[in-house]
Amino acid sequence: MVVKGRRATQADVARLAGVxxxxxxxxxxxxxxxQRRVSAEVRERVLEAIAVTGYSANPSAQLxxxxxxxxxxxxTYEPVFPHSGGDFYYPFLEGIEDEAERSxxxxxxxxxxSGRSGKSLLxxxxxxxxxxxxxxxxxxxxxxxEDLAELLRQDFPFAFVGRREAPEGQAPYAAAAYGEATxxxxxxxxxxxxxxIVLVNEFTGHESIEDRSRGYREAMTATGLQPVTFDAPDxxxxxxxxxxxxxxxxxxxVTSDLAAPLRRxxxxxxxxxxxxxxxxxxxxxxxxxxxDVDWSGFLIPxxxxxxxxxxxxxxxxxxxAAAGGDLQVSIPCTLVPGATxxxxx
Amino acid sequence: MVVKGRRATQADVARLAGVxxxxxxxxxxxxxxxQRRVSAEVRERVLEAIAVTGYSANPSAQLxxxxxxxxxxxxTYEPVFPHSGGDFYYPFLEGIEDEAERSxxxxxxxxxxSGRSGKSLLxxxxxxxxxxxxxxxxxxxxxxxEDLAELLRQDFPFAFVGRREAPEGQAPYAAAAYGEATxxxxxxxxxxxxxxIVLVNEFTGHESIEDRSRGYREAMTATGLQPVTFDAPDxxxxxxxxxxxxxxxxxxxVTSDLAAPLRRxxxxxxxxxxxxxxxxxxxxxxxxxxxDVDWSGFLIPxxxxxxxxxxxxxxxxxxxAAAGGDLQVSIPCTLVPGATxxxxx
DNA sequence: CTGAAAGCGCTTACAG
DNA sequence: CTGAAAGCGCTTACAG
Numbered sequence: 001m002v003v004k005g006r007r008a009t010q011a012d013v014a015r016l017a018g019v020x021x022x023x024x025x026x027x028x029x030x031x032x033x034x035q036r037r038v039s040a041e042v043r044e045r046v047l048e049a050i051a052v053t054g055y056s057a058n059p060s061a062q063l064x065x066x067x068x069x070x071x072x073x074x075x076t077y078e079p080v081f082p083h084s085g086g087d088f089y090y091p092f093l094e095g096i097e098d099e100a101e102r103s104x105x106x107x108x109x110x111x112x113x114s115g116r117s118g119k120s121l122l123x124x125x126x127x128x129x130x131x132x133x134x135x136x137x138x139x140x141x142x143x144x145x146e147d148l149a150e151l152l153r154q155d156f157p158f159a160f161v162g163r164r165e166a167p168e169g170q171a172p173y174a175a176a177a178y179g180e181a182t183x184x185x186x187x188x189x190x191x192x193x194x195x196x197i198v199l200v201n202e203f204t205g206h207e208s209i210e211d212r213s214r215g216y217r218e219a220m221t222a223t224g225l226q227p228v229t230f231d232a233p234d235x236x237x238x239x240x241x242x243x244x245x246x247x248x249x250x251x252x253x254v255t256s257d258l259a260a261p262l263r264r265x266x267x268x269x270x271x272x273x274x275x276x277x278x279x280x281x282x283x284x285x286x287x288x289x290x291x292d293v294d295w296s297g298f299l300i301p302x303x304x305x306x307x308x309x310x311x312x313x314x315x316x317x318x319x320x321a322a323a324g325g326d327l328q329v330s331i332p333c334t335l336v337p338g339a340t341x342x343x344x345x
Numbered sequence: 346m347v348v349k350g351r352r353a354t355q356a357d358v359a360r361l362a363g364v365x366x367x368x369x370x371x372x373x374x375x376x377x378x379x380q381r382r383v384s385a386e387v388r389e390r391v392l393e394a395i396a397v398t399g400y401s402a403n404p405s406a407q408l409x410x411x412x413x414x415x416x417x418x419x420x421t422y423e424p425v426f427p428h429s430g431g432d433f434y435y436p437f438l439e440g441i442e443d444e445a446e447r448s449x450x451x452x453x454x455x456x457x458x459s460g461r462s463g464k465s466l467l468x469x470x471x472x473x474x475x476x477x478x479x480x481x482x483x484x485x486x487x488x489x490x491e492d493l494a495e496l497l498r499q500d501f502p503f504a505f506v507g508r509r510e511a512p513e514g515q516a517p518y519a520a521a522a523y524g525e526a527t528x529x530x531x532x533x534x535x536x537x538x539x540x541x542i543v544l545v546n547e548f549t550g551h552e553s554i555e556d557r558s559r560g561y562r563e564a565m566t567a568t569g570l571q572p573v574t575f576d577a578p579d580x581x582x583x584x585x586x587x588x589x590x591x592x593x594x595x596x597x598x599v600t601s602d603l604a605a606p607l608r609r610x611x612x613x614x615x616x617x618x619x620x621x622x623x624x625x626x627x628x629x630x631x632x633x634x635x636x637d638v639d640w641s642g643f644l645i646p647x648x649x650x651x652x653x654x655x656x657x658x659x660x661x662x663x664x665x666a667a668a669g670g671d672l673q674v675s676i677p678c679t680l681v682p683g684a685t686x687x688x689x690x
Numbered sequence: 691c692t693g694a695a696a697g698c699g700c701t702t703a704c705a706g
Numbered sequence: 707c708t709g710a711a712a713g714c715g716c717t718t719a720c721a722g
Contacts, residue, residue: 007473007499009715020693025717039691056473060414061715063405064698070457071477079442090435097424100456106477107454111445112415128401131352132416132451354699365709370701384707406699409714 008053017042017049024050028057072100072313073133075110077118077140088286092139092161095306103314108133120144130156135313137161137306143207157316159309159327163207172316172327174308178208178282181298181333182215185253185280188335190223193344194251194278198244199229200262202255209255212282216253235265242269244277250344251278256285259295263340274342281340283333296338301331353398362387362394369395373402408477417445417658418478420455422463422485433631437484437506440651448659453478465489475501480658482506482651488552502661504654504672508552517661517672519653523553523627526643526678527560530598530625533680535568538689539596539623543589544574545607547600554600557627561598580610587614589622595689596623601630604640608685619687626685628678641683646676 010024017024019042026038027046038046049055063069074096076089100107110129121127127150130136135157138147148166151158163175189197199216201209213229220227228247233240235258244252254262259281263273271277274296281297308329315325355369362369364387371383372391383391394400404414419441425434445452455474466472472495475481480502483492493511496503508520534542544561546554558574565572573592578585580603589597599607604626608618616622619641626642653674660670 007476007715011715021716022693022695022718023691026692029717042692056470058409058715059474059477060405060408061698062717064403064409064700064714065716066698066718069405069477071453079446093425097454097456100454101424104457106457106474108416109442109445109452109454111442112449112451125396125399126401128352128399129451131401132404132414352699356699366700367702367709367711368707371708374701387708403699406714407701409698409716410700411702411714 007058008055009058010055012053013046013049013055016053017045019046068317069132069134070105071108071133072105072310073108073110073130073136075121075130075136075138077138077142077144079111088141089139091302092306092309095303095308096137096310097306098303099307099310103310105134105310105314118142121147122150127151127154130158134317135159137309137313157313159312161305161309163211163328163330165207170328172312174305174312174329174331175211176208176283176300176305177330177332178211179215179218180330181335182212182253182282183219184335185282185297186216186219186223189251189253189278189280189341190219190225192251192278192341195225195344196228196247196249197225197251197253198249199227200233200252200254200258201229201231202258204231212253212255235261238265238269241265241271245269245271249277251280251341253280253282253297256281256283259285259297260291260293263293274340275345278341278344281338294339296336296341298333298335301333304331352403353400354403355400357398358391358394358400361398362390364391408479413662414477414479415450416453416478417450417655418453418455418475418481420466420475420481420483422483422487422489424456425454433486434484436647437651437654440648440653441482441655442651443648444652444655448655450479450655450659463487466492467495472496472499475503479662480504482654482658502658504657506650506654508556508673508675510552515673517657519650519657519674519676520556521553521628521645521650522675522677523556524560524563525675526680527557527598527627528564529680530627530642531561531564531568534596534623534625534686535564535570537596537623537686540570540689541573541592541594542570542596542598543592543594544572545578545597545599545603546574546576547603549576557598557600580606583610583614586610586616590614590616594622596625596686598625598627598642601626601628604630604642605636605638608638619685620690623686623689626683639684641681641686643678643680646678649676 010021014021014024023038023042024046027043059069097107112129121144138158138160143164145165145167148160148164148171149168152166152169152171158172160171160173163173164171186197197220199213201213203209216229217227230240252262259279263279266273266277266279273279279296281295283298283300308331312327312329316327355366359366359369368383368387369391372388404416408414421434425438442452457474466489483503483505488509490510490512493505493509493516494513497511497514497516503517505516505518508518509516531542542565544558546558548554562572575585597607604624608624611618611622611624618624624641626640628643628645653676657672657674661672
């Protein structure tokens, strides 16, 4: 009884059931603001007409009429599925999808904004497009403060995966608790007898690096040790390791992508890891790099970050928005003992 | 100049530019049916107002009014990003996303239909939901003829990744040319002197298996050889290999997931691959299984299948729909020489 | 308990 | 070249 070529509308259903279109809508939307009740008899007739016609709501019309779209956007600052290299987004998306399925929302991937690699949303002039969705999860390696500012200003529900600082106001995010995890790693090294513990950063300025750095400094200071940080050292020349040795350093914390190079550099210098130098890795790298090393340190809860980010967006859409729940969430990292850290000799 | 809380509409733009809302729409939709032209001057003003207001079309309204949403759905019959195992969808999605970016459309992942694993769309009663999008790419391991039938009947633009047969009518798809590839593999084996060449299927009934089977039978018959097919053999007991040996079989074509087991079974039986038995694999498995074997056979063009599927959907949306382009596309597989096939001894 | 009517933001004939 | 108006299929006050 479905009409070919044309979808059944509420009007069709109404006609068949001998009621008004309004009534059909009421039957479907149970909790009308007016709390109106349709008589059981009429409801029955409507339901039957719906079955007969194969009616299914037109989501565009619903949305236009002020309803929800049940669509949450996913904006990534780079293509999600790159041909080559990097599963940066993959584990995050796993978590997002899982949560989406559980929450009954669809995910709109903003793939249309071509050439978006590393550009801010604002600069592409397509911020408005996000509104197709009820809210949006943002993913990107870098920080885009201007986008955060704009979205906050527009009062559009969103959440970033990873901590991000907005120029003003509080940007919602689901982050990894790098600070706590780093602190725990330092404390473990201290327990193992280390005193000269340094931090080696890949780069600086990014929120995630800042968090680790803060955790490191806090833990060192709390123990009465001197924090020493090296930013983006040149590991190719042996000079850096000479410096470490000269200073009597016995343990190093390293951000993920520098861990393997540092270890190689140490070994090239004739040092044994972990006997001569303990190395703790602050987070697993984006993609397995083939090296078969049992790293000490911690893992990034990527899956949970994705799931939480979506939950944070959804929270902003529900009535209890004002009431409950922090819009900035930090998720504990998983500490791993590993084999690259040992008691001080 | 963006209003907080409310999105700019064409009416807002019109007001600011001092023109009618219709004119704004005209400026945006270039090729109005009436071929009407807006004066360069007015167009300029409108464009400026658009920039100032940060206007971006409301896709729901566009869709409702009969326009396009620039959203293409992606419906997968299982979660795309499973926690464990299987990158079945990943390479397909890479291709789809790439094509989407190139074509300027967004991808709507229908994640909301929870518990969709292996269920037909029809049975979940949410076929209508697909209409949020202009069209839809469907992905799934299995076949769902009832869905194809329904979508064809509704005249909804879609394409399946992989060949699928509809109960009646022609379902659009982007498939791998398994038949041709299998034929080429047989011909190579024949060139190498093999005569007793068998086909070993994982299972049967699926379109992709049928295609390989057809290619095998055609190639064998064309060469005057006798096609012999084994469906879902028990490789654990040695009996199967005894059968092959007894029959003087020197080469076997195997669907992807059975390749490794067959090779192991042969080796367990004291046979050397490829000296005693050549094995050609008909397609790479969904995920690398760790085995370090240089398989002879062919690879499935997953990336291209994804990209083509999207293109096929888009083709149905353009004016030249009736005119040009086949909606059923087969993409050549990549033949790989490999090391599991050798001349007959 | 039920319906007529306005309005969501667009596109597209139809008039000027 | 430009605009007033209808209509897409819904939701939701507002009247009965």
